């Protein structure tokens with residue numbers, strides 16, 4: 397083959413340069429004398445001892461600092477054995493970082509992030525400097541709920557159904573994707589079950605593959621029509637296992653929720669070695685701005701009816717009780733849980749308890765004192781009472797709700813009034 401460029405020196409014998417023996421011996425002697433001088437410097441005046449003591453003190457400080465800064469690590473982790481807790485990075489756990497170091501921003505997925513609770517969670521995560529990817533199929537979610545973040549480079553929105561797998565690289569996953577209101581989860585019950593089971597399995601699989609921390613939003617429906625009051629996390633619930641046609645989804649909702657929680661816990665057991673980290677929240681009735689209007693949930697129903705000057709519909713005698721939590725309290729609880737060292741489940745709800753008639757009165761006080769109340773026959777299996785016992789969340793997450801119904805309701809009313817007016821114009 398024709399050689400195009402002659403390489404310099406190619407084909408010529410290159411002399412191999414070696415150091416002369418005299419030079420090598422001199423260099424070695426100099427090196428030895430420098431090392432022995434350094435060693436004797438260290439040994440003089442107990443300098444070595446001071447260096448070792450200093451290193452030991454610094455190691456102790458960095459090893460013990462996370463334990464000293466979060467005392468709740470020393471408390472037991474409820475019904476889930478403590479050995480199930482896996483080591484987590486300080487960044488994803490949100491523990492206090494050593495003085496002078498800032499927690500690096502996290503990449504976080506919020507499934508169902510365009511929905512009611514999800515969009516408020518996204519607001520909080522972006523406000524504290526993290527990057528957020530919302531996954532939503534817009535079944536009940538709306539772009540309007542997150543449109544104010546479209547200019548933010550730390551925000552991404554993906555139209556995707558969680559029933560299908562997805563690949564992403566993130567530190568944490570908040571899994572909220574599932575219609576929460578009766579109107580929507582009864583619309584296509586089979587799809588709701590698929591979303592719950594397959595969607596959760598897909599997101600669990602993703603969390604396992606990428607080593608992300610995974611938070612499941614389970615529900616107080618798991619307690620059914622409770623015989624224990626208020627309900628602790630350890631209560632097994634009183635669920636009607638007989639599924640009535642037409643109420644199929646409502647009847648099986650607690651069962652499906654149990655199945656999902658079990659799936660998550662099994663995943664945690666099976667995937668111990670893969671740094672899988674699980675958190676489970678049990679959410680009680682939550683209200684606030686951006687709830688779907690006319691979604692069949694009692695607070696949104698009453699508020700929408702009062703604003704439209706329609707009678708407030710009370711089912712049954714109105715003496716059944718519920719507890720109502722303002723959405724920002726729930727979001728604080730979800731974040732506190734995600735960043736804690738505890739798996740859960742944790743009840744997240746407001747223990748303030750109201751009968752439906754008392755709630756109707758608060759809505760009347762806030763919107764229209766002349767609003768009428770209309771009674772209709774109650775639906776089967778409607779729980780007689782619901783009230784969370786939040787002792788565990790108070791102790792282990794240092795969390796409790798701050799906003800009372802009388803404080804939170806006017807904020808929701810302002811948002812609903814605007815949306816109802818917009819829809820009419």
Ligand SMILES: NC(=O)c1ccc[n+]([C@@H]2O[C@H](COP(=O)([O-])OP(=O)(O)OC[C@H]3O[C@@H](n4cnc5c(N)ncnc54)[C@H](O)[C@@H]3O)[C@@H](O)[C@H]2O)c1
Pocket residue numbers: 507508509510511512513514531532533534535536537538556557558559571572573574575576577591595613614615616679680681682683688
């Ligand atoms: N709000 C409450 O009072 C309450 C009570 C108990 C539990 N929860 C749970 O909290 C979560 C959020 O509730 P919410 O009140 O914000 O409900 P929501 O209906 O407003 O939000 C659910 C979001 O999930 C999305 N979604 C539904 N199916 C999906 C799918 N297959 N793929 C991708 N996205 C999907 C919807 O479009 C919506 O944006 C739900 O999992 C719900 O079960 C809420």
